[in-house]
Amino acid sequence: MSHMTSSFVVKSVQFRLLFLLSSALILTLTRCSKDSGKGNGETTPLxxxxxxxxTEGTGGNTKFGFELILNAASSKVVSVEITTADGTALTTEDFIGVNKQVVTIPAGQTKTTFNIDVVGDDWKETTEDFLIQISNPVNCQLAGTTYKGFILNDDTKFRINDDGSNTSPLTYPGYSLVWSDEFSGSALDQTSWNFETGDGCPNCGWGNNELQFYTPGNNLYMQDGKMIIEARFESAGGKNYTSTRITTQNKKTFTFGRIDIRAKVPKGKGIWPALWMLGSNISTVSWPKCGEMDIMELLGQEPNKVYQTVHFGPGPASTQKSRNKISTTAYSEVYHLFSVNWEMDKVQFFVDNELLLEMTKADAGGADYPFNNPFFFIINVAVGGNWPGSPDGTTPFPSWMMVDYVRVFQK
Ligand SMILES: [Ca+2]
Ligand SMILES: [Ca+2]
Ligand SMILES: [Ca+2]
Known part of the structure; x- marks a missing residue:
């Protein structure tokens, strides 16, 4: 209490000093504003x-016109600097970059347009984006500093990009080729393959809470000797994504042999491509008793890691044996070879001819070993589900798996 009384006089002196100082400051600020022409009620425009x-265009460059807009005209020339940056679209390959390009809006006007050149091609591509960064505003304030350009696809031809990596021989000593699909036709060979449509329900037999609806072929393409499955972000059958799933069930079933499947897989969060087989007796003995051989599975958010797995057992849950292989580059970069050496009481799985997984009758404890029975092929690209989780804004759509061939050799 006593301390407060004694400080009153000092405080009042301080207050007067402060008042004088602020008056000087206000005077200085006003003078500055007048000097830069922003006085007299003219506020700095936003x-x-x-x-x-x-769309991207095809052949040559397409100009993407970006409009700079002021919320009010200025009596001064307004300028900013524009710099582009890579998004999923890349400088030079997809657009012509600019660095600190000065763009001006003349005094008294409220907008101007500047162009970014986008490089056209004739390849079907996912929507790509690049960034427009604005800096160094003169006589204006920035409402935002980063904007986007979206390059929309206008093409139908796939970029197959087969550099010949990881091919396999057409013959093996002691074996003959008993069936293959080289996917060299103009349509899927439905004497060998079925489209498995829907979402696995009403019995929901696919059981992974996946997000895609499998269409009867709308998402499958054939081009240059490749079968292409396209996963799309589009609504159908109550789902937000569509894709394709094909099987050889009741058409081509095999027991034992050497199997080679060469494919280029997609990547991206929530994308789940699979090359696999199920025991042909699934309709009578059910899963997992029928057995499942996953020749290739990959989670798009981990594009450098492929899995090979067998499921078996009396059920209802499966017993499984699984291995994965981590590559220094994403499996989506080039075609890879996924193979099986399958004989009585033993199955071996390979990635690019490297042995990854071996399953023997002894591994199953004998009784629940289903791998001496006929199996059929399944090829699909799933979206979401329990294992990969859902896609997000980083997932490229459409997304593609390209399969070069499926070959079966037997003794
Ligand atoms: Ca184009
Ligand atoms: Ca294109
Ligand atoms: Ca082929």
Whole structure:
């Protein structure tokens, strides 16, 4: 209490000093504003930019016009610097980059347009984006500093990109080729393959809470000797994604042999491509008693890791044996070879001819070993589900798996 009384006089002196100082400061600020022409009620205008979504064009460059907009005209020339940056689209390959390009809006006007050149091609591509960064505003304030350009696909031809990696021989000593699909036709050979449509329900037999609806072929393409499955972000059958799943059930079933499947897999969070087989007796003995051989599975968010797995057992849950292989590069970069050496009481799985997984009758404890029975092929690209989780904004759609061939050799 006594301390408060004694400090009153000192405080009042301080207050007067402060008042004088602030008056001087206000005077200085006003003078500055007048000097830069922002006085007399003219406020600094706010500058914004519209993001642009446009098709890419084919042959030559396409101009993407970005409009710089002021919320009010200025009596001064307004300028900013524009710099582009890579999103999923890349400088030079997909668009012509600019670095600190000065763009001006003349005094008294409220907008201007600047162009970014986008490189056209004739390849079917996922929507790609690049960034427009705005800096160094003169006579304006920035409503935002980063905007996007979206390059929309306008092509139907797939970029197959087969560099010849990881091919396999057409003959093996002591074996003959008993069936293959080289996917060299213009349509899927439905004497060998079925489209398995829907979402696995009403029995929900696919059981992984997947997010895709499998269409009867709408998501399958044939081009240049490849079978292409396209996973799309589109609504169908109550699902938000569509894809394709094909099987050889009741058409081509095999017991034992050497199997080679060469494919290029997709990547991206929540994308789940699979090359696999199920025991042909699934309809009578059910899963997992029928057995499952996963020749290749990959989770798109871990594109450097492939899995090979067998499921078996009396059920209802499966017993499994699984191995994975981690590569220094994403499996989506080039074609890879996924193979099986399958004989009585033993199955071996290979990635690019490297042995990854071996399953023997002894491993199953004998009784529940289903791998001496006929199996059929399944090829699909699933979206979401218990194992991969859901896709997100980083997942490229459409997303593609390209299969070069499925070959079966037997003794
Ligand atoms: Ca194009
Ligand atoms: Ca294109
Ligand atoms: Ca082929």
């Amino acid at each position: 500058l914004s930019l519209n993001s642009v979504s446009q």
